Amino acid sequence: MGVSVLPAQLESMxxxxxxxxxxTPDGLAQAIEEGLRSFVSRPDRMVVVCGGDPSALDSIAVDLSGATIxxxxxxxxxxxxxxxxxxxxRHIYISGEPISILGGNFSFQFEASNVELYQKIQPERKLLLIMHRAQDGNIRFEISRAAAESMIMKGATKLAEKQGVVVDRAELELSPRGPRALDGKFTVSxxxxxxxxxxxxxGTFAVSDDLVATVANLKCHGEGPIAALACAAITPSFSKIERHTFPLSALPLGEIQLRDLTIDAANExxxxxxxxGSL
Known part of the structure; x- marks a missing residue:
């Protein structure tokens, strides 16, 4: 099972x-907060905007810790x-640890300096703020092997229940293949x-240009006739799984070209x- 990560150009913010x-900065913070709450839930306030001039702000900070997307x-x-x-x-910072999505937890950090935001009216008279350029920045996404294993386990359990099969345990093995790929194997008892x-x-996990992971080329193998029957029963469901996506960015970001992208599977x-950086 290979996991490949491609350079990404993210399209909105x-x-x-x-x-x-x-x-006012407070008014902008409230508007960003309302937009986020259409798909993000968190008990506490998420957005803080600092600066006196709305056209030249000091910072926009978004805290997603404990949020569910x-x-x-x-x-x-x-x-x-x-x-x-x-x-x-001058500075945009988006972070969260943990953030919950699709039943699993991950952490996410995004930091950018000297950012140019552009605007465009969208349908329903909503305003899109786009990250057009940034002088410098970095992104970090982290998920534990146990969390990834748990997410896959939940999906496998749902498939198995339809066939009257009970999943006892599952194990995900990951190993690096170069700086931008992982090999993996998911074994279910x-x-x-x-x-x-x-x-x-x-299967193959790929990451698209907007940092969304997808699953493709799913295959099932089992020793013995019962395992073969189980594989035959769940294989038709693979097409549905392959239509699912997992966003590695906690929020849509901007028109930025990623570089020096690496993926590491050490330390569980x-x-x-x-x-x-696009300036």
């Missing part, structure tokens, strides 16, 4: 439920073409009546790091 930029209500890809300058922000099949699932966790 904040979608405000307004048709114009608020005149509703994967099904994330904003769809939006059209950033013909956007016009909106503001300059299950039982049905007196039978105890062991299945091995393999998967860490993806990248730098960017």
């Amino acid at each position: 904040f979608l405000l439920p307004r048709n114009q930029i608020p005149e 509703d994967h099904h209500h994330r904003p769809p890809p939006l059209d950033p073409s013909e956007a016009i300058p909106a503001m300059v922000v 299950a039982h049905k009546l007196i039978f105890h099949p062991v299945l091995t699932l393999a 966790k998967v860490v993806v790091r990248a730098r960017f």
